[in-house]
Amino acid sequence: MDAGNAQHIHGHQHQMQEHVMLSNHSMQDQGQQEESSEEREYRSLMKKWWRAAIVSVPVILVSYPNLFGLGNLFPMGSGQLWWARLIMGLLALYVVIRSGGQFFVGTWEGLKQRSANMNTLIATGVSAAWLYSLVALFWPQIFPRPEMADVYYDVTTVVTALVVLGSALEVKARGRSSEAINKLVALQPQTANVVRDGKEVRVPLEEIKIGDHIVVRPGEKVAIDGTVVSGSSAVDESMLTGESIPVEKNENDEVFGGTLNKTGSFTFKVTKDQKDSALANIVEMVKQAQGSRIPVQKVVDQVSSFFTPGVIIAAILGYIVWYDFGPQPGWVYALIVAVTTLIIACPCALGMATPMSLTTGIGKGAENGILIRSGEALQIAQKLKTIVMDKTGTITEGKPSLTDIVPLGKFTEEELLLISASIEQGSEHPLASAIVEKAKEKGSRPVKSEGFNAIPGHGVEGTIDGKKIYFGNLKLMKEKGIPLDGFNRYDASMADQGKTPMFLAINGEAGGIVAVADTVKKDSLSVIHELKSMGLEVVMITGDNERTARAIAKQVGIDRVLAEVLPQHKAENVRKLQEEGKKVAMVGDGINDAPALTQADVGIAIGTGTDVAIEASDITLISGSLKGVVSAIKVSRATMKNIYEGLFGAFIYNAIGIPIALGVLYPFTGILLSPLVAAAAMAFSSLTVVLNANRLKRLKLKFN
Amino acid sequence: MNWIVTIGGLLLIGVIAWYFWGPKKGGSLVETNASGYQEAKILVKNGYNPSRIVVQSGKPVRFEFTRVETGACDGMVIFPDFEKSATLPAGEKVIVDLPPMKTGSYDFTCQMGMFRGKIIVKN
Numbered sequence A: 001m002d003a004g005n006a007q008h009i010h011g012h013q014h015q016m017q018e019h020v021m022l023s024n025h026s027m028q029d030q031g032q033q034e035e036s037s038e039e040r041e042y043r044s045l046m047k048k049w050w051r052a053a054i055v056s057v058p059v060i061l062v063s064y065p066n067l068f069g070l071g072n073l074f075p076m077g078s079g080q081l082w083w084a085r086l087i088m089g090l091l092a093l094y095v096v097i098r099s100g101g102q103f104f105v106g107t108w109e110g111l112k113q114r115s116a117n118m119n120t121l122i123a124t125g126v127s128a129a130w131l132y133s134l135v136a137l138f139w140p141q142i143f144p145r146p147e148m149a150d151v152y153y154d155v156t157t158v159v160t161a162l163v164v165l166g167s168a169l170e171v172k173a174r175g176r177s178s179e180a181i182n183k184l185v186a187l188q189p190q191t192a193n194v195v196r197d198g199k200e201v202r203v204p205l206e207e208i209k210i211g212d213h214i215v216v217r218p219g220e221k222v223a224i225d226g227t228v229v230s231g232s233s234a235v236d237e238s239m240l241t242g243e244s245i246p247v248e249k250n251e252n253d254e255v256f257g258g259t260l261n262k263t264g265s266f267t268f269k270v271t272k273d274q275k276d277s278a279l280a281n282i283v284e285m286v287k288q289a290q291g292s293r294i295p296v297q298k299v300v301d302q303v304s305s306f307f308t309p310g311v312i313i314a315a316i317l318g319y320i321v322w323y324d325f326g327p328q329p330g331w332v333y334a335l336i337v338a339v340t341t342l343i344i345a346c347p348c349a350l351g352m353a354t355p356m357s358l359t360t361g362i363g364k365g366a367e368n369g370i371l372i373r374s375g376e377a378l379q380i381a382q383k384l385k386t387i388v389m390d391k392t393g394t395i396t397e398g399k400p401s402l403t404d405i406v407p408l409g410k411f412t413e414e415e416l417l418l419i420s421a422s423i424e425q426g427s428e429h430p431l432a433s434a435i436v437e438k439a440k441e442k443g444s445r446p447v448k449s450e451g452f453n454a455i456p457g458h459g460v461e462g463t464i465d466g467k468k469i470y471f472g473n474l475k476l477m478k479e480k481g482i483p484l485d486g487f488n489r490y491d492a493s494m495a496d497q498g499k500t501p502m503f504l505a506i507n508g509e510a511g512g513i514v515a516v517a518d519t520v521k522k523d524s525l526s527v528i529h530e531l532k533s534m535g536l537e538v539v540m541i542t543g544d545n546e547r548t549a550r551a552i553a554k555q556v557g558i559d560r561v562l563a564e565v566l567p568q569h570k571a572e573n574v575r576k577l578q579e580e581g582k583k584v585a586m587v588g589d590g591i592n593d594a595p596a597l598t599q600a601d602v603g604i605a606i607g608t609g610t611d612v613a614i615e616a617s618d619i620t621l622i623s624g625s626l627k628g629v630v631s632a633i634k635v636s637r638a639t640m641k642n643i644y645e646g647l648f649g650a651f652i653y654n655a656i657g658i659p660i661a662l663g664v665l666y667p668f669t670g671i672l673l674s675p676l677v678a679a680a681a682m683a684f685s686s687l688t689v690v691l692n693a694n695r696l697k698r699l700k701l702k703f704n
Numbered sequence B: 001m002n003w004i005v006t007i008g009g010l011l012l013i014g015v016i017a018w019y020f021w022g023p024k025k026g027g028s029l030v031e032t033n034a035s036g037y038q039e040a041k042i043l044v045k046n047g048y049n050p051s052r053i054v055v056q057s058g059k060p061v062r063f064e065f066t067r068v069e070t071g072a073c074d075g076m077v078i079f080p081d082f083e084k085s086a087t088l089p090a091g092e093k094v095i096v097d098l099p100p101m102k103t104g105s106y107d108f109t110c111q112m113g114m115f116r117g118k119i120i121v122k123n
C-alpha cells in the first residue's frame, strides 16, 4: 500500500536521516526530534483517518437507504435521492482531497518519471469509482440499463479511510522497529560537570571541548569519550558491549560516552569530539547497515519494477473479460473487478519486507554489542559452515598468566615466586610481567637483583642476596649444567597442557618450576560447544607450535587445528578452507588478522580490537566475549528467516489476492470481492509485514 | 462482446506497457568539474529529478542531492551496486561520491525501492 508509500515509508526515513546532522547538535536532541517527527506523522495520518471515517458514515447511509430504514426518506429514483447523492459525491471528493491527496501527488510525480507505485493503484482505483458515480448521476441515459447508473461514493471514502488507517498503524509499528537506534542515541546525557578554573560547572554537551576535565559521580552517565586521569570506579558498559558485568576503570583507562558509572567517582579528560565518539560511530554504522541492500533484494527489485504496471494491465484485462463475457450489467461488474484489483494489490508489502526486517535485526544486534556492517554480511553469516578462530586473544585472553609453581628443592612456593619475580622485574618479556603481577597480587615485594642479563632464547640470569640465579627454559638449565634429577619430565607434561614451564636454579641447584600460560577465556568452551551444536565446524588457527595449540584446542573442544601458521599465511589458510566449498567466517582481533578477516566470507573482529581489524571486518563484537559470535550468527539466521517469511507472505498475499479480485472464484462459487474488502486486506497486508519484522525483537540471544 | 471496449482496452494496455517498460531515452548529461569529478545535482521531490543521469566511464561521479520535501519516502538514497547509501535530511545538500564506472547502467533507489533513478555510463 503505497497509498501509504508516501506515507507509510517516511516515518522510518525520518529516523534514518538524522545522522548527517549529528555533528551539529547533540545526539540527545536528535533522539527527541526523531520521536516527535514520527509521532507527528502518526497524528497527521490519524487526523486524515478520522476525517474520512466520519464522512463515510452518511455516505454509506445514503448509498444503501433501504438497508438502514431510510427507504421512505430517499425513495428510488426520487429527486431527494439525487440531491443526497450529489452531496455525498461532493463529500467524497472532499475526503479524497483532504485525506487521500498524497496518493495523487505521488502518482503524478511517478508518472513524470515513467514509473508507477502504490499511489498509482490507489489513486486509479479511487478515482475510477468516483468518476463512474459522477457519470451515473448526471448522465444516467448513457447507460444501457437504468439500474447500472448506480453510485459508488462509499467505495471512494471507505477505501481512502482504510488505506490511511493502515498507514497510520504501520507508522506506529515501524517506529518500534527502529527503537534500537533511538535508544542508543538517547543514552548520552545532555550535560556534564566540567572543571573550569578549578571549579565544577554544569555545561551542555555541545560546549565540551577536547581536553576538558569532567567529573563523574556514582550513578551518573559518562558524557563523552575520554581517559581517566584520577579516581576509579566500576562502569556499566552494557549499552555498548552487551556485556552486563561492570568494567573496572582506573587511571589511564578509556571511558565511553553513554556508559553508566556505578560505584566510585572519577575525573576524565575528554579525548574525542562528539562526532568521533564510540557511540556516534556505532549509531552511524548501524544506520548505514540498515540502509544497505542484501542480495535477495535484487530479485525483489526486479519484481517491484514490473509489479504496478502489471497490476494496472491485469485490471484492464479483467475489465474487458467481465464486460464481454460476464453477467449483466457488464459495466458494473467490470468496474467492480477492475477497481478491486487495483486496490487489493500491494507492492509495498514486497518492498518493505526486507528493509523492515533488516532494520530490526541489525538494531537487535547493536543492542547486544554486535555491529553488523552490511546486509550482505548478514545474509552470508546465516549460511556459514566453518568458523575459523584465531587462538591468541580470541580463544585465549591473549596475555600469559602464572598457572603453576612447583617446588623441587628446599624452597617454598612463596620463596620461588619472590625470587622469580625479583629476577624478572627488569625484563620486558610478557612472561615476566605475568610473574611480577602474580607476586604483587600475593603481596610479596620483589627485592633488588644485581647483574641482570637476558640470555635470548633461553631466559635470564642475575644475583639476589649473593646467590646466582638462572631462570629460563630447559636449554638454559642444560647449558649451565644444573642437575635436573628427572624433573625435566615436567617440561613435556606441562607443554601438553599448553603451559610454558620455566626452571629456576639457585646457586647451581634446581629450585623449582614456574609455569605460565595464556589462559583460555572463560566463555570459550561453552561458546565453541554452542557453535558445534548449531552445526558449525570450528577451526583454530595459530602461529604457536602444534603441541601448545593442540593443548588449548583440547581444552575448548576444538578438533581441527591449523598450527604454526605465520601471520602472513592466515589468509591463505582461510582460502584453502573456502576451497572445500564452505562459507567460512574468521574470528580474530589483531592487525595481522586483517588479511584473513578480509579473505573470509564473513570477518568477525572481536573486542576492542585495533581499528584496522574492525575496518577489515564485516561484523564487530564490541565486548571481548566470544559469546558475540554465537549471538551474531543467531541474529543473522533469525533476521534472514524473518525476511523470507515477510517476502513469502507478501508474495502469497498478492498471488492469491489479485486473482480473487479479478473474479477467478466467481464461475465456481459466485464470490466476487467488494472493493471495500480489498482495501481492508491491502491495509492489513502491509501492516502484517511490519508486525512480522517486529517479532524479531523478541529474539532471545542470551545463553549459558 | 463489445469490440470498442475490447480493442480500446488492449490499446490502452499497449500504451501502458510501452510507457512504463518501453525503452527510455534521454537523461541529463553531466559536466566534469575542475577536480575531475562528474557532478550531477539531483532534486529530491517525490522522486529524483532528473532521474536518468548520463556519465562517462572511467571518471569518478559526484552526486549532490537536495531533498526539498519532508513527508515522503525518499529520505534515504541507496546505490546497491556500490554498497553506498546516504540519508537526505530535508533542505540539506548531501554529497555522494561514486568511483569510476564501467559502461552499463546502475540503479539508485529509495530504501524501499519505490523511487528509482538510473545512472547510464557511456564511453
Ligand SMILES: [Cu+2]
Pocket (backbone or CB within 6 Å): A001, A002, A003, A004, A118, A345, A346, A347, A348, A349, A682, A686
Ligand atoms: Cu500497500
